[in-house]
Amino acid sequence: MAHKNKENYSPYKARQESKGIDLKATDRVSNQRGTHKKPETIYSVNEANDRLLDIFRNHDFKCSHEERVKLAHFYRLLLENQEHKNFTRLLKIKDIAIKHFIDCLILTEICELKFPLIDVGTGPGFPGIPLKIRFPKEKILLGEGVQKRVEFLKHVREQMKLENLDIIGRNINPHFVYPVNGVITRAVEDVTNTLKNTINCLQLGGHVYFMKGPGVDPEIDKAQNEMSEFFKLYKDISYDLPKTENHRRLVIFEKIKHAELPEEEDNDILLNDSF
Numbered sequence: 001m002a003h004k005n006k007e008n009y010s011p012y013k014a015r016q017e018s019k020g021i022d023l024k025a026t027d028r029v030s031n032q033r034g035t036h037k038k039p040e041t042i043y044s045v046n047e048a049n050d051r052l053l054d055i056f057r058n059h060d061f062k063c064s065h066e067e068r069v070k071l072a073h074f075y076r077l078l079l080e081n082q083e084h085k086n087f088t089r090l091l092k093i094k095d096i097a098i099k100h101f102i103d104c105l106i107l108t109e110i111c112e113l114k115f116p117l118i119d120v121g122t123g124p125g126f127p128g129i130p131l132k133i134r135f136p137k138e139k140i141l142l143g144e145g146v147q148k149r150v151e152f153l154k155h156v157r158e159q160m161k162l163e164n165l166d167i168i169g170r171n172i173n174p175h176f177v178y179p180v181n182g183v184i185t186r187a188v189e190d191v192t193n194t195l196k197n198t199i200n201c202l203q204l205g206g207h208v209y210f211m212k213g214p215g216v217d218p219e220i221d222k223a224q225n226e227m228s229e230f231f232k233l234y235k236d237i238s239y240d241l242p243k244t245e246n247h248r249r250l251v252i253f254e255k256i257k258h259a260e261l262p263e264e265e266d267n268d269i270l271l272n273d274s275f
Helices: 011-018 023-033 045-058 065-080 093-109 128-134 147-160 191-198 217-227
Strands: 117-120 140-143 165-168 180-186 202-212 231-240 247-255
Touching (some): 045 093, 065 093, 065 128, 093 128, 093 202, 147 165, 191 202, 191 217
Parallel strands (some): 117 140, 117 180
Antiparallel strands (some): 231 247
């Protein structure tokens, strides 16, 4: 028998309701899936700069006025895009200042970076963008395979007028051979995989910088067992983010031998895939 209200009748809804499924509750969950946490406050560049000044002072972190203004600009661009892009779980300026900006830049106080430098798996630009702010004249490349992040990085480069910054819109693997003297990665994948993927772009004597947590020892052991023909452990530095209980390890491997180039694959670009 036909339903009396043909205009509003839905066989699907009828079946689901007969099973005791609350469609309104299901719709509410479905609508939430595409949303991301939105920051309660997004400060202007000037106010963000003032707040970063206080935070950096409280954590004994040195940063020039010019660097701080650019970090404030990057902070604003990051949070303006957060609701739709979901780039970071850190939404408060204090957390961003400590766990993104200080975390990325403090390594420049404990080691000497080699350039050109590629940031592998940079995400929305960590640590590559803060490092570019600190070293504006040095060549830095940002490697990222997720398109929405690539578009954001291009937007940041344009808005902040960052020069000598290449964005590599692809995952970095052994077929990527653009010559660099340094590779840096921040908790992206394990040490061995990164060494394998960057072995042909890194020049002899170049360094791979791993920004890791305190439990990285198994990764180091695995890398030394599998990659000792091509890399040696150069430094392993334990440190804390200043005036916090956030423990870090900076693990540096040095390339000591070239590897044979892999056979070129279809649709794979061996040279410069930057734009």
